[in-house]
Amino acid sequence: MAKERVTVCLPPCDPDVETWWDYWQIDGGGCEFLVVPGHEEDPRLIRGAETLSGEPRNVPPSLCDGGPRALLDLETPRARAAAEARRAFEAWQEFASAYPPGRAFGDFRARHFADPESYSPVQAVEDYRAQPVIAAFLDNPELEEVVGGDPVARLGDDVDALVRHAMDDVLPSNALLTLEGHWLDVANDARRRYFSDYLVGLPADAYAVRVLYHG
Known part of the structure:
Protein backbone atom coordinates (compact mmCIF):
# COMPACT_ATOMS: atom_id res chain seq x y z
CA MET A 1 0.00 0.00 0.00
CA ALA A 2 1.23 3.50 -0.82
CA LYS A 3 2.36 6.05 1.74
CA GLU A 4 1.94 9.65 0.65
CA ARG A 5 1.63 13.06 2.26
CA VAL A 6 -1.39 15.29 1.99
CA THR A 7 -1.47 18.89 3.16
CA VAL A 8 -4.70 19.31 5.07
CA CYS A 9 -6.18 22.80 5.42
CA LEU A 10 -8.44 23.40 8.41
CA PRO A 11 -10.28 26.31 9.98
CA PRO A 12 -8.99 27.55 13.34
CA CYS A 13 -9.10 24.59 15.71
CA ASP A 14 -7.73 23.03 18.87
CA PRO A 15 -3.97 22.57 18.42
CA ASP A 16 -4.14 18.92 19.61
CA VAL A 17 -5.30 17.64 16.23
CA GLU A 18 -3.14 14.51 16.12
CA THR A 19 -5.74 12.52 18.01
CA TRP A 20 -8.30 13.24 15.29
CA TRP A 21 -6.70 10.87 12.81
CA ASP A 22 -7.21 7.10 12.75
CA TYR A 23 -4.28 5.57 10.86
CA TRP A 24 -3.36 9.00 9.56
CA GLN A 25 -0.18 10.35 11.15
CA ILE A 26 0.92 13.97 11.39
CA ASP A 27 4.38 13.73 9.90
CA GLY A 28 5.90 16.15 7.40
CA GLY A 29 9.13 14.09 7.21
CA GLY A 30 11.14 15.82 4.50
CA CYS A 31 8.53 18.46 3.67
CA GLU A 32 8.05 20.20 7.00
CA PHE A 33 7.15 23.88 7.04
CA LEU A 34 9.60 26.56 8.08
CA VAL A 35 8.45 28.50 11.13
CA VAL A 36 8.34 32.29 11.02
CA PRO A 37 11.42 33.37 13.01
CA GLY A 38 10.62 34.30 16.57
CA HIS A 39 7.58 31.99 16.79
CA GLU A 40 9.35 28.64 17.21
CA GLU A 41 7.76 28.00 20.62
CA ASP A 42 4.22 29.06 19.74
CA PRO A 43 1.89 26.39 21.20
CA ARG A 44 -0.29 26.48 18.09
CA LEU A 45 2.46 24.87 16.03
CA ILE A 46 2.02 21.16 15.36
CA ARG A 47 4.86 18.65 15.45
CA GLY A 48 4.09 14.95 15.23
CA ALA A 49 5.92 13.00 17.92
CA GLU A 50 6.14 9.64 16.14
CA THR A 51 6.37 8.10 12.68
CA LEU A 52 3.78 5.60 11.44
CA SER A 53 6.04 2.81 12.69
CA GLY A 54 6.15 4.33 16.17
CA GLU A 55 9.70 5.66 16.01
CA PRO A 56 10.27 9.02 17.71
CA ARG A 57 10.68 12.13 15.60
CA ASN A 58 12.94 15.03 16.54
CA VAL A 59 11.60 18.05 14.68
CA PRO A 60 13.89 21.07 15.16
CA PRO A 61 12.32 24.30 16.45
CA SER A 62 12.74 26.01 13.08
CA LEU A 63 10.46 23.42 11.44
CA CYS A 64 6.96 22.11 12.08
CA ASP A 65 4.40 19.80 10.55
CA GLY A 66 1.73 22.48 10.57
CA GLY A 67 0.04 25.37 12.28
CA PRO A 68 -1.77 28.60 11.47
CA ARG A 69 -0.70 29.93 8.10
CA ALA A 70 0.54 33.15 9.71
CA LEU A 71 3.18 31.14 11.62
CA LEU A 72 4.41 29.25 8.56
CA ASP A 73 7.25 30.86 6.65
CA LEU A 74 6.10 30.07 3.12
CA GLU A 75 8.05 32.83 1.41
CA THR A 76 11.63 32.01 2.44
CA PRO A 77 11.79 28.62 0.67
CA ASP A 160 10.55 34.13 -15.53
CA ALA A 161 8.84 30.82 -16.32
CA LEU A 162 11.83 28.93 -14.92
CA VAL A 163 11.74 30.92 -11.69
CA ARG A 164 7.99 30.50 -11.26
CA HIS A 165 8.30 26.76 -11.89
CA ALA A 166 11.01 26.51 -9.22
CA MET A 167 8.87 28.42 -6.73
CA ASP A 168 5.85 26.23 -7.42
CA ASP A 169 7.87 23.08 -6.71
CA VAL A 170 8.73 24.03 -3.12
CA LEU A 171 5.49 23.87 -1.14
CA PRO A 172 3.38 21.02 -2.58
CA SER A 173 3.04 17.58 -1.04
CA ASN A 174 1.44 14.65 -2.88
CA ALA A 175 -2.04 16.04 -2.39
CA LEU A 176 -4.00 18.98 -1.01
CA LEU A 177 -7.21 18.90 1.03
CA THR A 178 -8.73 22.38 0.88
CA LEU A 179 -10.81 24.21 3.47
CA GLU A 180 -13.80 23.48 1.26
CA GLY A 181 -13.14 19.73 1.48
CA HIS A 182 -11.81 19.32 -2.07
CA TRP A 183 -9.06 16.74 -2.58
CA LEU A 184 -6.48 17.57 -5.23
CA ASP A 185 -3.77 15.18 -6.34
CA VAL A 186 -0.73 17.25 -7.22
CA ALA A 187 0.24 15.59 -10.49
CA ASN A 188 1.39 18.34 -12.86
CA ASP A 189 2.72 21.89 -13.10
CA ALA A 190 -0.71 23.52 -13.12
CA ARG A 191 -1.74 21.75 -9.93
CA ARG A 192 1.53 22.57 -8.19
CA ARG A 193 0.92 26.21 -9.03
CA TYR A 194 -2.63 26.01 -7.70
CA PHE A 195 -1.36 24.33 -4.53
CA SER A 196 1.22 27.05 -3.92
CA ASP A 197 -1.21 29.89 -4.58
CA TYR A 198 -3.87 28.29 -2.42
CA LEU A 199 -1.54 27.77 0.53
CA VAL A 200 -0.12 31.29 0.37
CA GLY A 201 -3.63 32.70 0.13
CA LEU A 202 -5.04 30.90 3.17
CA PRO A 203 -6.51 33.08 5.92
CA ALA A 204 -3.86 33.87 8.52
CA ASP A 205 -5.62 31.83 11.21
CA ALA A 206 -6.35 28.77 9.03
CA TYR A 207 -4.27 25.69 9.71
CA ALA A 208 -2.18 23.78 7.17
CA VAL A 209 -0.91 20.38 8.35
CA ARG A 210 1.28 17.77 6.67
CA VAL A 211 -0.28 14.34 7.13
CA LEU A 212 1.31 11.03 6.17
CA TYR A 213 -1.33 8.50 5.22
CA HIS A 214 -1.33 4.88 4.21
CA GLY A 215 -3.87 4.00 1.60
Missing part, protein backbone atom coordinates in the same frame (compact mmCIF):
# COMPACT_ATOMS: atom_id res chain seq x y z
CA ARG A 78 10.09 30.10 -2.39
CA ALA A 79 12.56 32.98 -2.46
CA ARG A 80 15.48 30.58 -2.14
CA ALA A 81 14.18 28.44 -4.98
CA ALA A 82 13.71 31.52 -7.17
CA ALA A 83 17.24 32.73 -6.45
CA GLU A 84 18.74 29.30 -7.19
CA ALA A 85 16.82 29.03 -10.46
CA ARG A 86 17.90 32.49 -11.55
CA ARG A 87 21.50 31.77 -10.60
CA ALA A 88 21.47 28.52 -12.59
CA PHE A 89 19.94 30.26 -15.60
CA GLU A 90 22.48 33.07 -15.59
CA ALA A 91 25.42 30.72 -15.04
CA TRP A 92 24.36 28.52 -17.93
CA GLN A 93 23.67 31.40 -20.30
CA GLU A 94 27.07 32.92 -19.61
CA PHE A 95 28.84 29.58 -20.05
CA ALA A 96 26.93 28.45 -23.14
CA SER A 97 27.43 31.75 -24.97
CA ALA A 98 31.02 30.72 -25.75
CA TYR A 99 29.88 27.68 -27.77
CA PRO A 100 27.59 26.85 -30.68
CA PRO A 101 24.00 26.27 -29.53
CA GLY A 102 23.45 22.79 -28.11
CA ARG A 103 20.49 20.44 -28.40
CA ALA A 104 18.67 18.82 -25.49
CA PHE A 105 19.15 15.13 -24.84
CA GLY A 106 15.45 14.64 -25.58
CA ASP A 107 16.14 15.38 -29.26
CA PHE A 108 18.60 12.50 -29.48
CA ARG A 109 16.33 10.20 -27.53
CA ALA A 110 13.44 11.03 -29.87
CA ARG A 111 15.65 10.12 -32.84
CA HIS A 112 16.35 6.74 -31.22
CA PHE A 113 12.66 6.05 -30.65
CA ALA A 114 11.90 7.02 -34.25
CA ASP A 115 14.56 4.68 -35.63
CA PRO A 116 15.66 2.23 -32.90
CA GLU A 117 17.26 -0.18 -35.35
CA SER A 118 19.64 2.34 -36.87
CA TYR A 119 20.14 4.70 -33.95
CA SER A 120 20.88 3.07 -30.62
CA PRO A 121 20.46 4.62 -27.16
CA VAL A 122 24.23 4.38 -26.73
CA GLN A 123 24.74 6.43 -29.88
CA ALA A 124 22.17 8.96 -28.68
CA VAL A 125 24.12 9.49 -25.45
CA GLU A 126 27.42 9.72 -27.31
CA ASP A 127 26.09 12.27 -29.79
CA TYR A 128 24.56 14.36 -27.02
CA ARG A 129 27.78 14.41 -25.04
CA ALA A 130 29.89 15.13 -28.13
CA GLN A 131 28.33 18.57 -28.59
CA PRO A 132 31.00 21.16 -27.73
CA VAL A 133 28.90 22.96 -25.14
CA ILE A 134 27.86 19.71 -23.43
CA ALA A 135 31.36 18.23 -23.56
CA ALA A 136 32.73 21.35 -21.87
CA PHE A 137 29.86 21.38 -19.39
CA LEU A 138 30.48 17.76 -18.38
CA ASP A 139 34.12 18.65 -17.82
CA ASN A 140 33.10 21.35 -15.34
CA PRO A 141 31.69 19.65 -12.21
CA GLU A 142 31.44 22.93 -10.28
CA LEU A 143 29.15 24.39 -12.91
CA GLU A 144 27.17 21.15 -13.11
CA GLU A 145 26.53 21.39 -9.37
CA VAL A 146 25.01 24.86 -9.84
CA VAL A 147 23.17 24.19 -13.07
CA GLY A 148 22.03 20.58 -12.78
CA GLY A 149 21.55 18.00 -15.51
CA ASP A 150 20.45 18.48 -19.12
CA PRO A 151 20.68 22.30 -18.98
CA VAL A 152 19.69 22.85 -22.61
CA ALA A 153 16.30 21.31 -21.91
CA ARG A 154 15.71 22.85 -18.50
CA LEU A 155 17.24 26.28 -18.83
CA GLY A 156 15.61 27.81 -21.88
CA ASP A 157 15.17 31.47 -22.74
CA ASP A 158 12.26 32.21 -20.40
CA VAL A 159 13.85 32.93 -17.03
Whole structure:
Protein backbone atom coordinates (compact mmCIF):
# COMPACT_ATOMS: atom_id res chain seq x y z
CA MET A 1 0.00 0.00 0.00
CA ALA A 2 1.23 3.50 -0.82
CA LYS A 3 2.36 6.05 1.74
CA GLU A 4 1.94 9.65 0.65
CA ARG A 5 1.63 13.06 2.26
CA VAL A 6 -1.39 15.29 1.99
CA THR A 7 -1.47 18.89 3.16
CA VAL A 8 -4.70 19.31 5.07
CA CYS A 9 -6.18 22.80 5.42
CA LEU A 10 -8.44 23.40 8.41
CA PRO A 11 -10.28 26.31 9.98
CA PRO A 12 -8.99 27.55 13.34
CA CYS A 13 -9.10 24.59 15.71
CA ASP A 14 -7.73 23.03 18.87
CA PRO A 15 -3.97 22.57 18.42
CA ASP A 16 -4.14 18.92 19.61
CA VAL A 17 -5.30 17.64 16.23
CA GLU A 18 -3.14 14.51 16.12
CA THR A 19 -5.74 12.52 18.01
CA TRP A 20 -8.30 13.24 15.29
CA TRP A 21 -6.70 10.87 12.81
CA ASP A 22 -7.21 7.10 12.75
CA TYR A 23 -4.28 5.57 10.86
CA TRP A 24 -3.36 9.00 9.56
CA GLN A 25 -0.18 10.35 11.15
CA ILE A 26 0.92 13.97 11.39
CA ASP A 27 4.38 13.73 9.90
CA GLY A 28 5.90 16.15 7.40
CA GLY A 29 9.13 14.09 7.21
CA GLY A 30 11.14 15.82 4.50
CA CYS A 31 8.53 18.46 3.67
CA GLU A 32 8.05 20.20 7.00
CA PHE A 33 7.15 23.88 7.04
CA LEU A 34 9.60 26.56 8.08
CA VAL A 35 8.45 28.50 11.13
CA VAL A 36 8.34 32.29 11.02
CA PRO A 37 11.42 33.37 13.01
CA GLY A 38 10.62 34.30 16.57
CA HIS A 39 7.58 31.99 16.79
CA GLU A 40 9.35 28.64 17.21
CA GLU A 41 7.76 28.00 20.62
CA ASP A 42 4.22 29.06 19.74
CA PRO A 43 1.89 26.39 21.20
CA ARG A 44 -0.29 26.48 18.09
CA LEU A 45 2.46 24.87 16.03
CA ILE A 46 2.02 21.16 15.36
CA ARG A 47 4.86 18.65 15.45
CA GLY A 48 4.09 14.95 15.23
CA ALA A 49 5.92 13.00 17.92
CA GLU A 50 6.14 9.64 16.14
CA THR A 51 6.37 8.10 12.68
CA LEU A 52 3.78 5.60 11.44
CA SER A 53 6.04 2.81 12.69
CA GLY A 54 6.15 4.33 16.17
CA GLU A 55 9.70 5.66 16.01
CA PRO A 56 10.27 9.02 17.71
CA ARG A 57 10.68 12.13 15.60
CA ASN A 58 12.94 15.03 16.54
CA VAL A 59 11.60 18.05 14.68
CA PRO A 60 13.89 21.07 15.16
CA PRO A 61 12.32 24.30 16.45
CA SER A 62 12.74 26.01 13.08
CA LEU A 63 10.46 23.42 11.44
CA CYS A 64 6.96 22.11 12.08
CA ASP A 65 4.40 19.80 10.55
CA GLY A 66 1.73 22.48 10.57
CA GLY A 67 0.04 25.37 12.28
CA PRO A 68 -1.77 28.60 11.47
CA ARG A 69 -0.70 29.93 8.10
CA ALA A 70 0.54 33.15 9.71
CA LEU A 71 3.18 31.14 11.62
CA LEU A 72 4.41 29.25 8.56
CA ASP A 73 7.25 30.86 6.65
CA LEU A 74 6.10 30.07 3.12
CA GLU A 75 8.05 32.83 1.41
CA THR A 76 11.63 32.01 2.44
CA PRO A 77 11.79 28.62 0.67
CA ARG A 78 10.09 30.10 -2.39
CA ALA A 79 12.56 32.98 -2.46
CA ARG A 80 15.48 30.58 -2.14
CA ALA A 81 14.18 28.44 -4.98
CA ALA A 82 13.71 31.52 -7.17
CA ALA A 83 17.24 32.73 -6.45
CA GLU A 84 18.74 29.30 -7.19
CA ALA A 85 16.82 29.03 -10.46
CA ARG A 86 17.90 32.49 -11.55
CA ARG A 87 21.50 31.77 -10.60
CA ALA A 88 21.47 28.52 -12.59
CA PHE A 89 19.94 30.26 -15.60
CA GLU A 90 22.48 33.07 -15.59
CA ALA A 91 25.42 30.72 -15.04
CA TRP A 92 24.36 28.52 -17.93
CA GLN A 93 23.67 31.40 -20.30
CA GLU A 94 27.07 32.92 -19.61
CA PHE A 95 28.84 29.58 -20.05
CA ALA A 96 26.93 28.45 -23.14
CA SER A 97 27.43 31.75 -24.97
CA ALA A 98 31.02 30.72 -25.75
CA TYR A 99 29.88 27.68 -27.77
CA PRO A 100 27.59 26.85 -30.68
CA PRO A 101 24.00 26.27 -29.53
CA GLY A 102 23.45 22.79 -28.11
CA ARG A 103 20.49 20.44 -28.40
CA ALA A 104 18.67 18.82 -25.49
CA PHE A 105 19.15 15.13 -24.84
CA GLY A 106 15.45 14.64 -25.58
CA ASP A 107 16.14 15.38 -29.26
CA PHE A 108 18.60 12.50 -29.48
CA ARG A 109 16.33 10.20 -27.53
CA ALA A 110 13.44 11.03 -29.87
CA ARG A 111 15.65 10.12 -32.84
CA HIS A 112 16.35 6.74 -31.22
CA PHE A 113 12.66 6.05 -30.65
CA ALA A 114 11.90 7.02 -34.25
CA ASP A 115 14.56 4.68 -35.63
CA PRO A 116 15.66 2.23 -32.90
CA GLU A 117 17.26 -0.18 -35.35
CA SER A 118 19.64 2.34 -36.87
CA TYR A 119 20.14 4.70 -33.95
CA SER A 120 20.88 3.07 -30.62
CA PRO A 121 20.46 4.62 -27.16
CA VAL A 122 24.23 4.38 -26.73
CA GLN A 123 24.74 6.43 -29.88
CA ALA A 124 22.17 8.96 -28.68
CA VAL A 125 24.12 9.49 -25.45
CA GLU A 126 27.42 9.72 -27.31
CA ASP A 127 26.09 12.27 -29.79
CA TYR A 128 24.56 14.36 -27.02
CA ARG A 129 27.78 14.41 -25.04
CA ALA A 130 29.89 15.13 -28.13
CA GLN A 131 28.33 18.57 -28.59
CA PRO A 132 31.00 21.16 -27.73
CA VAL A 133 28.90 22.96 -25.14
CA ILE A 134 27.86 19.71 -23.43
CA ALA A 135 31.36 18.23 -23.56
CA ALA A 136 32.73 21.35 -21.87
CA PHE A 137 29.86 21.38 -19.39
CA LEU A 138 30.48 17.76 -18.38
CA ASP A 139 34.12 18.65 -17.82
CA ASN A 140 33.10 21.35 -15.34
CA PRO A 141 31.69 19.65 -12.21
CA GLU A 142 31.44 22.93 -10.28
CA LEU A 143 29.15 24.39 -12.91
CA GLU A 144 27.17 21.15 -13.11
CA GLU A 145 26.53 21.39 -9.37
CA VAL A 146 25.01 24.86 -9.84
CA VAL A 147 23.17 24.19 -13.07
CA GLY A 148 22.03 20.58 -12.78
CA GLY A 149 21.55 18.00 -15.51
CA ASP A 150 20.45 18.48 -19.12
CA PRO A 151 20.68 22.30 -18.98
CA VAL A 152 19.69 22.85 -22.61
CA ALA A 153 16.30 21.31 -21.91
CA ARG A 154 15.71 22.85 -18.50
CA LEU A 155 17.24 26.28 -18.83
CA GLY A 156 15.61 27.81 -21.88
CA ASP A 157 15.17 31.47 -22.74
CA ASP A 158 12.26 32.21 -20.40
CA VAL A 159 13.85 32.93 -17.03
CA ASP A 160 10.55 34.13 -15.53
CA ALA A 161 8.84 30.82 -16.32
CA LEU A 162 11.83 28.93 -14.92
CA VAL A 163 11.74 30.92 -11.69
CA ARG A 164 7.99 30.50 -11.26
CA HIS A 165 8.30 26.76 -11.89
CA ALA A 166 11.01 26.51 -9.22
CA MET A 167 8.87 28.42 -6.73
CA ASP A 168 5.85 26.23 -7.42
CA ASP A 169 7.87 23.08 -6.71
CA VAL A 170 8.73 24.03 -3.12
CA LEU A 171 5.49 23.87 -1.14
CA PRO A 172 3.38 21.02 -2.58
CA SER A 173 3.04 17.58 -1.04
CA ASN A 174 1.44 14.65 -2.88
CA ALA A 175 -2.04 16.04 -2.39
CA LEU A 176 -4.00 18.98 -1.01
CA LEU A 177 -7.21 18.90 1.03
CA THR A 178 -8.73 22.38 0.88
CA LEU A 179 -10.81 24.21 3.47
CA GLU A 180 -13.80 23.48 1.26
CA GLY A 181 -13.14 19.73 1.48
CA HIS A 182 -11.81 19.32 -2.07
CA TRP A 183 -9.06 16.74 -2.58
CA LEU A 184 -6.48 17.57 -5.23
CA ASP A 185 -3.77 15.18 -6.34
CA VAL A 186 -0.73 17.25 -7.22
CA ALA A 187 0.24 15.59 -10.49
CA ASN A 188 1.39 18.34 -12.86
CA ASP A 189 2.72 21.89 -13.10
CA ALA A 190 -0.71 23.52 -13.12
CA ARG A 191 -1.74 21.75 -9.93
CA ARG A 192 1.53 22.57 -8.19
CA ARG A 193 0.92 26.21 -9.03
CA TYR A 194 -2.63 26.01 -7.70
CA PHE A 195 -1.36 24.33 -4.53
CA SER A 196 1.22 27.05 -3.92
CA ASP A 197 -1.21 29.89 -4.58
CA TYR A 198 -3.87 28.29 -2.42
CA LEU A 199 -1.54 27.77 0.53
CA VAL A 200 -0.12 31.29 0.37
CA GLY A 201 -3.63 32.70 0.13
CA LEU A 202 -5.04 30.90 3.17
CA PRO A 203 -6.51 33.08 5.92
CA ALA A 204 -3.86 33.87 8.52
CA ASP A 205 -5.62 31.83 11.21
CA ALA A 206 -6.35 28.77 9.03
CA TYR A 207 -4.27 25.69 9.71
CA ALA A 208 -2.18 23.78 7.17
CA VAL A 209 -0.91 20.38 8.35
CA ARG A 210 1.28 17.77 6.67
CA VAL A 211 -0.28 14.34 7.13
CA LEU A 212 1.31 11.03 6.17
CA TYR A 213 -1.33 8.50 5.22
CA HIS A 214 -1.33 4.88 4.21
CA GLY A 215 -3.87 4.00 1.60
